[in-house]
Amino acid sequence: MVKAQAVGIPVGKGESLWLRSARRLLRKPKAVFALAVITLLYGSGLFAHWVAPYGYNQQDLTAVRQPPSARHWLGTDGVGRDILSRLIYALRTNLIITAASVLTGSLLLGVTLGLLAGYLGGRVDSAIMRIGELFTAFPGILLVILIAATVKPRVLEMVRDFEDATGFRGLVRWGVVDYFVVFGALSAFAWVGMARLVRGQVLSLKEQPFVEAARAAGASLWRLLFVHILPNALPPVIVSVSMGLGAIAGAEVVLSWLGIGIQPPVPSLGNMIWEGQSISVLQRWPHMLLPPVITVALLIFAWNLLGDALNDVLNPKAR
């Protein structure tokens, strides 16, 4: 972060640079591994309906807590549901969560504000950073819980009416509403970290000759920021986002367990871990706890690996 690269990326060659980076990325074994894992996991989540051998709520009270067998490759849970199927559907939930967290704009907000704060400095910088402090100093959980309690029910109402009218089912059930509301609320806080990161980059970059040049050439503020500075500031952002996507899997468990998020019986990695966990369960019925735990660990590891590979590729000074 402190040692930002001093290379200016000339405008106009941008496209081939990204393509080139992509190709370099794919030559790295760790990147390939990471991408393969991510594709496999999210892919099976996306196509859960076709991939999973059983339904996610197919209960069989005669086959409760069974260890792995031919019929149930990962065994069954406390009400006889197939764990493998639930795991696959839980990955679908994770996909929704990842989409929600990316699409709710904390990224956009954070990057834009960071650019502004870093480049403009002075009062703008102070204002943005102090407001950021205000938000982070505040216990976000409190706000999220309260928002979940007030705003979410109303949004749920609206979406339910919409579902009734159009016959489209699944939005509410799949937790789309829950997560969009929650991450929407969280984005009020999430932008700060990204903004600070970007700002740090911009602070180092803005005294660079290529910025001077662009300014001298008459570029407007927005053009300067988004066309010239941002691409140079982007690499750590990309890396950070990649790591962040991994952490989402972990964050979802916490959300689940604060009761914000998907409602049972729809599975999520979070509620599967919650249902399964205790030392005693780990000893007695490991098949109920290990699959979601290993999946979360894999997801996090894969995203971290990818982030690391991206770092290697995008940051010319790293090795």
Next chain:
Amino acid sequence: MLVYIVRRLLWLPVLLGAVTFVTFILGYYGPGDPVQVRLGTRYTPEAAARLRREMGLDRPLLVQYADYMRKAIRGDLGESYTYPGRSVSSLIGKKIWVSAQLGFAALLIGVSLGIPLGLLAAYRQGTWVDTALVSSALFFYSMPVFITAPFLILVLAVRLDLLPTAGWKGLFSPHIVMPALVMGLPGIAGIARLTRAAALEVIGQDYIRTARAKGLPEHLVQGRHVLRNALIPVATVVGLSLAGLVEGAFITETIFGIPGIGRLAVDSIFRRDYPVITALTMIFAVSFVLANLLVDILYAFLDPRIRYR
């Protein structure tokens, strides 16, 4: 620079006022009612009205806020709703101390293991040692506590019986080892990676080669240049974590039964224990601002290209 620091610090009381005011608003208008939580399932409208009157919650928002601030300035943070009769400051004080000890231990583990491991990886770059260390770092980097903890507990406490499973007996007891380790693992990973990256940057640079060429002994080469350069990002991380010390770590505390501030914070939110919530918010705000200020100052010292106006 001094002017800048002072200006930042002047912001603090404003921040505190704003943050507490927002908390009051949330309490006043938000869902959930501390009186109802207190009564639980023994709720009757009469008891609720009576309690509300006695607790002063039927007064207008601004009156309540002014009253609170007046007392707070004098150091009286009120009494907890959940633990009637217990003062907020005594409740928080003890738990913050516990969390601080735990956080400090975790930080210590992170730094004392992370830096050497990072240096090791940098010097053995390209060998299997490097790969192994980097992979492990990537693995543990954002691995949540509730994933690493059960396995650690199972092995160290249950199977091998080396450590107690849970509980808290202070900084110098075996009880601190596992929670600090679990909390410190991501720290080790992060710091090791940062150290390695920074060290690698420097190792190839000219002035190191020159120093070596001049015949400086190896440990001097290391000590002075590489380490110092590696410390920059690490210092940043440590600075930012200082705020985290105060915030506690809810999940770790729950898993290991540690009476820390993280649990208190979450509990008090669910119980709408507003005196505690407000006090905690203020404390977190202050520590956050101070930690950020520290980091920004560090930035300015360490990278002379950055200017603050």
Next chain:
Amino acid sequence: MKKTLVWLPLVILLLTLAAVGCRREAARPPAPEAAPPGQAAPGVTATPTPTVAPGPRTGGVFRRLWDDPPTLDPHLTTDVTSAFVILEIFSGLVTLDYDLRVVPDIAERWEISPDGRTYTFYLRRGVKFHNGREVTAEDFKYSFERAADPKTQSPVAETYLGDIVGVVDKLNGRATEVAGVRVVDRYTLQITIDAPKVYFLAKLTYPTAFVVDREQILRMGRRWTEQPNGTGPFKLKEYKVGERIVLERNPDYYRGPPKLDRVELILSGGNPMAMYENDEIHITGVGLADLERVRDPRNPLHKELVQAPLTFDTYYIGFNVTKPPFDDVKVRQALNHAINKEIIARQVLSDLVTPAYGILPPGFPGYDPAMQEKGLKYNPDLARRLLAESKYAGRMPRIIMTVPGTGGSAGLDLEVIMDMWKQVLGVEVEVQQVEWATFLQELNRGTLQAFAGLGWIADYPDPQNFLDVLFHSKSPQNHTLYNNPEVDRLLEQARVEMDWNKRVELYRRAEETIIREAPWVPLWYSGERFALIKPYVKGYRLLPMLVPRLKDVWIER
């Protein structure tokens, strides 16, 4: 006790959300995957195998896991976590014995006036506070006045003392003194209640009616509970928040000093089974995951396994009878008949619960085993027929069942039940988890359509505590908004009926109607509960209700 939260079984170690009262209220019968908290809910009875040992010895320390009590002030306590400790440090006029009968405590006897409204208590002489001062009727007068003082902010003064003339007036500021409590002489106290309510004495066993030391409170103010000067068998020796509580024997206890030297309550948490096996604690509950291991005869722990009596709680699903489709009794009955409780109890919850078909739990005063037969049993054909006959047949509105709490699961039993409703009736119910404070608010406002995850635990051993409090149309705890004037009449009559048999009959008729009209789906009573107790700990009684018992425990070494 309080209605319990049905919490996902709290696992102290991992991700127990210690939020909201979940550990203050007794844990729900553990769902299979997790172990119950180390504090077995108000325990369980078992008569530990009668030992042929030479008699009780004094000395020794008894250790168990517990949680931080929210308060140690008897007038402020509302939950099990606090009450357990308070019952050992303080005492009152009367208490419950191990058979759950009201017996004398500080009052050695009492007289009830013919109209049933005036109780005259004759106090024992020589009962002392821990600091040696003798307890007199004045002290009781002070204590009642304090509990009824709005400044004390006792949440439950109305509930437990509200029948006493003048208490409600004082609470609402309409009086400065409780007219119904009168000091006759140094050792005689007279209490007048507003109607001849037979269950009044039972309410006095709860800490709100306990005696506290006026001098200490005047001297120490709000901080008096740091070193409470009580009257109970134990004194508070040490209380380190979040770490432990140490109780010390009171040698001058008026019913004979306890045998134990000390009691240690470990508050810092831990893995109960591991701690028990390490001899760090002397008693623990046994959860499903460990049950098999411990039941194995080859396991040495097997000898220490003890079975608990059923506790007095009932878990249920509640329907708001004013909201469609639950305003149609046939819908409610259909939903009842569609659930196969036996298979859930056996397969999913491993018999840790007993299916419930009535309101009163087994063993409770006034319980009639025949009531289980009158319950709405599993009958899918009948269920379908009833639904078809209801006015919502074919046009069921959306049903949302709200549960308090957090965590991933609404409770395995609820998930199975929702599936059964779908399979048998084609009715889809959505579950909505809501955090506790919000849940309470909506519950109290009556806006919930259906709710689950709650259980009602007895506060005092009288049927009024269940039937009247939960189903009388004017009761604030009647969350289903059930309103049946006939049932109201029966309940009101039973309040003041002085003949026990007649009372029971009234309650029986009321319960029958309530069951038939199904504002609830009664789900479970507690089932087999197990605990482990060290063999050298003698005299520890496991009981269905919270009763002071540590004074009879002794350690044999």
